Amino acid sequence: MELSEAINGRHSVRDYTTEPVDEETIRRLIADAIQAPSAIDEQPWTFTVIRDQVLLDRASREAKEHMRAVSPAGAQPSHFKSMLDDADFHIFYHAPVLVLISAATEGAWVVADCALAAQNLMLAGYAAGLGSCWIGFAQNYLNTPEGKAAFGLPIAWIPVAPIILGHPKSTTAPVPRRAPVIHWLG
Ligand SMILES: Cc1cc2nc3c(=O)[nH]c(=O)nc-3n(C[C@H](O)[C@H](O)[C@H](O)COP(=O)(O)O)c2cc1C
Numbered sequence: 568m569e570l571s572e573a574i575n576g577r578h579s580v581r582d583y584t585t586e587p588v589d590e591e592t593i594r595r596l597i598a599d600a601i602q603a604p605s606a607i608d609e610q611p612w613t614f615t616v617i618r619d620q621v622l623l624d625r626a627s628r629e630a631k632e633h634m635r636a637v638s639p640a641g642a643q644p645s646h647f648k649s650m651l652d653d654a655d656f657h658i659f660y661h662a663p664v665l666v667l668i669s670a671a672t673e674g675a676w677v678v679a680d681c682a683l684a685a686q687n688l689m690l691a692g693y694a695a696g697l698g699s700c701w702i703g704f705a706q707n708y709l710n711t712p713e714g715k716a717a718f719g720l721p722i723a724w725i726p727v728a729p730i731i732l733g734h735p736k737s738t739t740a741p742v743p744r745r746a747p748v749i750h751w752l753g
Pocket of ligand 1: 577704
């Protein structure tokens with residue numbers, strides 16, 4: 568697949584079939600993810616692969632509870648609040664797999680490094696016929712001791728990019744982009 572086709576064709580997918588994503592495919596996507604650049608070649612990324620749906624259900628519930636508990640009233644857009652209050656809203660959209668990219672070390676650029684790996688993972692996933700979505704809703708929770716314990720992460724790791732993957736159930740309409748602000752100097 569042409570790179571431009573993947574860049575322009577990838578959209579966040581929130582509706583998946585129950586078809587599992589096999590281990591070999593996940594390993595291939597991770598191999599693509601780690602081709603991302605990293606500051607001073609630190610390669611701080613780690614990949615936690617969660618296919619246990621009971622664990623993802625629990626993490627979804629706890630992440631919603633955590634966000635409700637820590638967000639001051641009125642701090643979030645109202646549609647966020649109604650999503651968090653909706654018992655049927657699953658923050659991982661029942662996707663068959665979550666790949667959590669975390670930094671194993673602290674450092675000025677580790678978040679950028681992991682985010683670049685995440686973009687590679689999502690584009691490679693698209694090229695492999697898979698949908699993906701970054702689940703920011705999970706991040707606050709995953710950065711708590713309870714969230715790290717739920718996924719067996721060492722306490723020093725820094726969860727950055729929770730990426731769900733799966734086979735899309737339907738096609739996703741593109742989200743239109745605003746015209747970019749381009750500041751030309753010279
Ligand atoms: C850092 C980050 C956090 C996000 N968190 C969520 C999320 O929690 N739930 C969700 O459904 N989509 C989430 N998204 C997906 C965005 O909503 C999506 O990228 C945006 O609407 C543009 O759509 P597109 O990815 O289809 O181009 C997140 C994306 C990023 C980059």
